[in-house]
Amino acid sequence: MPVDAADDMKKRAAAAALAAVAPGMRLGLGTGSTAAHFVALLGERVREGLDILCVPTSERTRAQAEALAIPLATLDEAPELDLTVDGADEFDSSLRLVKGGGGALLREKIVAAASRRFIVVADATKRVETLGAFPLPVEIDAFGARATRGHVERAAAALGLSGEVRLRSRPDGHVFVTDGGHLVLDCAFGAIPAPEALADRLAAIPGVVEHGLFLGLATAVVVAGPGGVESLGRLD
Numbered sequence: 001m002p003v004d005a006a007d008d009m010k011k012r013a014a015a016a017a018l019a020a021v022a023p024g025m026r027l028g029l030g031t032g033s034t035a036a037h038f039v040a041l042l043g044e045r046v047r048e049g050l051d052i053l054c055v056p057t058s059e060r061t062r063a064q065a066e067a068l069a070i071p072l073a074t075l076d077e078a079p080e081l082d083l084t085v086d087g088a089d090e091f092d093s094s095l096r097l098v099k100g101g102g103g104a105l106l107r108e109k110i111v112a113a114a115s116r117r118f119i120v121v122a123d124a125t126k127r128v129e130t131l132g133a134f135p136l137p138v139e140i141d142a143f144g145a146r147a148t149r150g151h152v153e154r155a156a157a158a159l160g161l162s163g164e165v166r167l168r169s170r171p172d173g174h175v176f177v178t179d180g181g182h183l184v185l186d187c188a189f190g191a192i193p194a195p196e197a198l199a200d201r202l203a204a205i206p207g208v209v210e211h212g213l214f215l216g217l218a219t220a221v222v223v224a225g226p227g228g229v230e231s232l233g234r235l236d
């Protein structure tokens, strides 16, 4: 799909999710190009007088929201959120997600877990039968990164998964560092038939800070495709 067409669908999904926002809400703001469309549209509503308080999931989103004069708080100031709207790298029919392509998975998961509702906005290319076509991001501590990578590979192998586990780097060649000061392993395991089992094994590895499997968190996915916008799950 051409980039412009995909971006237009991201924008349409973001616009549809705006219907779930009500005055007085405390909102989590996701990270990535789809979430950025939502933040831009939200900024227009705030300029028109919408009263909300938002918690960003990354420094990138914080900067965008600040530039739009969207009222912001930290998660410590607003520890219980009504709704979070965020993008995803993949989703399946059970609303299970792979996230972290933008490297914000840790804060995204913390904010999603603090939200009563979590709506994912996505274009139709993100829909998969089985998670894993997108390399799974795993955020790790820099200390002992090689040892942790070995544990990740063995945890995957125990479930019959293999594939390249690559330390993420920036376009300039320097190692990618998350907002929390950690590193990211991109794990090209291919299809992950048992995401819950992999999530349990990854979470048990010392040195793994968080992984990009978001299971049981999304309450709805708003997906825009060539035929229009549809919702999976409950928007209310």
Ligand SMILES: O=C(CO)[C@H](O)[C@H](O)COP(=O)(O)O
Pocket: 030, 031, 032, 033, 034, 035, 086, 087, 088, 089, 098, 099, 100, 101, 102, 103, 104, 105, 108
């Ligand atoms: O998880 C994320 C960032 O950590 C993003 O939501 C995910 O990468 C999707 O990004 P985009 O909307 O740009 O396709």
